[in-house]
Amino acid sequence: MSNTITFEDFAKIDLRVGTIIEVNDFPKARKPAYQLTIDFGDLGIKKSSAQITTLYKKDELLNRQIVATVNFPKKQIANFMSECLVMGAVTGNDVILLKPEQVVKNGTQVA
Template identity: 65%
Template sequence: MKVKPEISWTDFEKIDIRCGTVVSANDFEKARNPSYQLEIDFGDLGIKKSSAQITSLYSKEELVGLQVLAVVNFPKKQIANFFSECLVLGVYGEDKKEVTLLTPSLPVKNGMQIG
């Protein structure tokens, strides 16, 4: 696997990664690939929406209450009729179709920053 180009510490500091708790997960009928529409509680940052192609490994029911890590400072991205406000982070499987979500190993306060 090829490593991406080196970035500076300043580049990394621009990325705002936070922990939040999934409060709702619904089928995203209009997405090209099977996806969920998530609402994630980031504490003081509020609830943000995200589209996630994670249907092969996660059910909607098991997502609710799960703490996840997400980039919260991207601009909104329109996907069909939905505006994604954050990027939930995960690890691609070998076929790049299965994504395992990144989660804290212990519960943390919603909105806490990764560093």
């Protein structure tokens, strides 16, 4: 377990639901990854790099809702600017994406 944080620390993290609208291979990434384009509704469209190629095929990801942190600073990964961090459960070397149990409006806040 990591260090204990306060509720105020947790409240700073902006977790939102979005729908993946585009998936591309990312050959310049050091580890196998996809480039994702995600629709967060009123928050707009954001891009993310995700190392999820072992469990997910591109066509399985398209139109899938996910949970992401949308208030991290942008991060340059090779020639790609990642604007959000897709959330997942890490099991060994694999990441299993988190998603809402039911379809919700893009941009819905996760509490």
